[in-house]
């Protein structure tokens with residue numbers, strides 16, 4: 423063996439051992455997990471009973487915006503809409519070099535905290551595709567130590583923003599992995615539904631996954647997740663589609679949700695909640711009662727829907 427980690431506590435769900443164990447590693451693979459490994463290795467680490475876990479996965483992040491806090495100014499209202507507007511103000515000033523440097527710095531932070539896989543959305547509404555090219559370069563550079571997956575994200579709306587769909591297709595052609603969207607930001611509910619349809623059809627044609635910012639809103643009538651589940655079902659995309667945020671579900675009535683969750687389950691649509699960001703962003707127009715901004719995590723899990731937590735933002739608008 424090349425490496426032995428001694429006296430490691432494992433997560434209860436991952437181990438039949440209640441006592442700390444030794445973990446033996448050879449050629450980059452775990453080959454033995456036992457209470458007292460008799461073997462020795464050139465490198466041994468004494469975990470002294472500390473927890474040893476698989477690496478963390480962050481399924482929702484924005485690496486093109488990270489570490490840009492205060493550029494060009496701070497978000498005064500604390501709302502998502504001002505955040506999106508601020509990002510729009512910053513876009514013309516972005517340089518590829520600065521984007522790459524901030525993203526690489528963030529990747530160092532992430533890996534140091536145990537994150538070895540990140541799905542990052544990347545804004546495709548800038549026709550220069552500056553951020554796309556920057557993050558593809560970052561993906562190449564971090565590949566030896568971090569699995570970075572990119573989502574083509576039309577931040578300003580694939581229908582609302584002129585040329586956005588063409589830019590999204592160009593980003594996919596350059597090597598971006600997943601089709602994104604933002605139906606609640608389109609001009610109307612009908613446009614939102616239409617954006618879900620065209621993006622899912624494109625993903626089905628191309629054999630790609632879908633991960634949409636979906637219903638990141640306090641409006642209980644923001645029900646694009648219903649359309650996303652229906653299009654997933656219609657196009658046979660089961661197991662390949664994710665709805666990110668889904669915060670409007672905190673304001674929907676229970677009767678409607680009792681119909682919605684089985685539709686999501688049937689379509690195999692996964693949910694990604696981003697608690698750190700949404701408990702801060704949502705409910706900003708509320709006086710009392712003040713809504714928490716979280717989607718229905720326990721209810722979705724009980725319904726058999728795959729749920730994950732993402733980080734979304736670190737020091738950005």
Ligand SMILES: [Zn+2]
Nearest residue numbers: 484543635734
């Ligand atoms: Zn996001």
